[in-house]
Amino acid sequence: xxxADVGNHRIYEAPAFTIHKDGSTRYAVVTLGTxxxxxxLNSSGEKDILVGIYDSTVTxxxxxxxxxxxxxxxxxxxxxxxxxxxxxxxxxxxxVVTKPLGWYFELPEKKEGDITYRERVLGEVVALDNYLxxxxxxxxxxxxxxxxxxxxxxxxxxxxxxxxxLPHGECSANQTERKKxxxxxxxxxxxxxxxxxxxxxxxxIFNEVPSQKP
Numbered sequence: 001x002x003x004a005d006v007g008n009h010r011i012y013e014a015p016a017f018t019i020h021k022d023g024s025t026r027y028a029v030v031t032l033g034t035x036x037x038x039x040x041l042n043s044s045g046e047k048d049i050l051v052g053i054y055d056s057t058v059t060x061x062x063x064x065x066x067x068x069x070x071x072x073x074x075x076x077x078x079x080x081x082x083x084x085x086x087x088x089x090x091x092x093x094x095x096v097v098t099k100p101l102g103w104y105f106e107l108p109e110k111k112e113g114d115i116t117y118r119e120r121v122l123g124e125v126v127a128l129d130n131y132l133x134x135x136x137x138x139x140x141x142x143x144x145x146x147x148x149x150x151x152x153x154x155x156x157x158x159x160x161x162x163x164x165x166l167p168h169g170e171c172s173a174n175q176t177e178r179k180k181x182x183x184x185x186x187x188x189x190x191x192x193x194x195x196x197x198x199x200x201x202x203x204x205i206f207n208e209v210p211s212q213k214p
Contacts, residue, residue, distance in 0.1 A: 009034035009048060013124040016132065019059065020167040027056040029102075029167045031132055033121025040157065040188060041139050043116035047109060050121060050134060052169050053081060053102035089169040090177050103169040105178065110140060123190030126204075132164040133204060135184060135191050143186050159189040161204065182206055 015032035031052045036042055057064045066079040079101075087100040107119040117140035126133045141158035161181040165171035171179065184191075185207050196203040 009046065010036045010038075012037050012122070016125045016127045018127045018166055025056070026059040027054055027167075028058050029054055031125055031127070031166075033125055033134060033136075035120030035122045035137065037122045037188070040120065040122060040137060043109070043118050047118060048107045048120040050105040050107065050125070050164070050169075051086065051102065052104070052132075052167070053086075054100075054167070087168075089164075090175075092176075105164070105169060107136065112140075122188050126191045126193060127166060128193075128202060128204075130166045132166050132169075133181065133191055134162050134164065135159050135189060136162055137188050141186070155186040157188065158186055159184040161191065161206075 011032055011034055013032070015030045018029050018031070020027055020029060029052050031050070033050045034048045036048075055066070057066050081101050083104065084095075085097065085101040087097045087103045088094040089103050089105050091106065107121070109116055109118040111117075117138065119136045119138050121134055122137050123135050137157050137159050139157045141156075143155045160183050163171075163179040163181050181204070192205040193202050194205040195201075
């Protein structure tokens with residue numbers, strides 16, 4: 001597939017690649033997050049997003065490129081996937097997409113007076129056991145007594161792990177928002193994977209006990 005221009009969104013890390021099965025059909029999901037690591041406190045431009053894109057061609061015996069009819073007869077062209085092709089998850093009154101080619105989650109923002117705090121993804125996303133774990137940086141938090149936007153000796157921002165479900169992002173019809181797993185700590189922190197107490201399993205490593213065991 002080809003992804004449409006993502007505008008001001010920045011992608012620093014490689015996406016997660018997972019294989020899933022729908023009946024007798026296998027397909028891949030490519031998942032990635034956006035965020036400006038060079039300027040993590042910047043609140044201008046569009047909100048950052050977490051995106052999962054379905055790819056049914058990569059699992060074929062001979063991988064091909066998803067094609068759609070071109071403007072001229074019998075001249076198919078490569079499909080360019082845009083935001084209108086994706087289902088927005090955990091969003092009330094989201095636009096209905098009849099045959100989505102993936103999904104996306106718009107990271108939230110919070111406004112306090114003339115200050116806007118925007119969450120963003122600044123590290124790799126991790127897929128484990130049909131779950132997707134994402135470290136999201138929240139610039140609102142600060143270890144200093146002052147506002148996160150003021151000059152201070154404290155650490156600005158906090159990294160929190162959230163859980164999504166693969167392949168479709170949402171975990172159930174009854175769940176209306178992303179699931180918080182736990183706080184990684186102050187600043188920009190990525191995910192760390194280590195051995196689990198269960199044999200032949202892996203798990204996330206935290207600096208403190210998470211609010212929900214992954």
